[in-house]
Amino acid sequence: MADVAPDKTSGPGRILVAVYAIFALAATSRAAVQISTKFHEAPLAYVLSAFAAVVYVLATVALARRGTGWWRIALLACGIELVGVLTVGTFSLFDSEAFPHATVWSLYGQGYLFIPLVLPMVGLYWLRRTKPSL
Secondary structure, eight states: OOOOOOOTTTTTHHHHHHHHHHHHHOOOOOOHHHHHHHGGGOOOHHHHHHHHHHHHHHHHHHHHHSSEEEEEHHHHHHHHHHHHHHHHHHHHHOOOOOSSSSOOOOOGGGGGTTHHHHHHHHHHHHHHOOOOOO
């Protein structure tokens, strides 16, 4: 009998979806408050917060859904998230003037206990383990 990949929405996948959902809510709320109350103070940081929120929402939905198409979207979202946190983390570390206020991904997610740095790696690992037959 051939090995069958586990369903990405079962077992540890449910925990992963829950964590992504929490980050989607947190990033969306943070971006909404930042943009609506003090956008002029750090427009780049706040636009990046909104972008992170969109990525987290997309990853949450894609990880919670079944099917090859949703698996691919989840893979793309986690990949974008990893590139985003590494890029924003590095720029915020070396060019603090461009990031006078923190984003979810600033300093590799330091304000969120570095979970934004670890989360996409866990997501990509889980997606690799649950890869459907393409």
